[in-house]
Amino acid sequence: MKFTSGPITRPLKMGAYLKVSYNEKRSQVISWEKVNKNDVPTKALAKLQ
Template sequence: MKRRNVIISLVVVIVVFLGLFTAGYAWYLKNYGGIPYYTQITTKGERISASYKQYKYDQFGYDKDGHQLRLKFTSGPVMRPLKMGAYLKVSYNQKRSQVISWEKVSKSDVPSKALTKLD
């Protein structure tokens, strides 16, 4: 009987832990996750800081299905304008209505429907 109680307690602890982990992960994805959009740098960007060189971009991006979204983001810690013609994969968070992160990708990594809209 004692062994059975230990097993039941262990199962309850595991289920509670998994529930908390799942809830935490869902919260994280909702607040810090994003939908990938693709864009190409076509402007030099607008310098927004005199002491810390940062550049602001406001342009359109496209998801894998070719749906358009206006993206506003900065060059971040790069401290120079982004390279003209560079392709970026941008992570857009719908809850925050903002770009969470971006990374440079090659043209071959851009989905075909997004690429046709960019070219």
């Protein structure tokens, strides 16, 4: 997956978790923030494994 944070491209670090707000009409991410693994719901982590 390629992810950019605006005009400056920053690669993601392995093991990083992001909380993303997505606009389905525009098919684009409208905001994001880095979160700790402990803050990710258990069901979501299970799908990533």
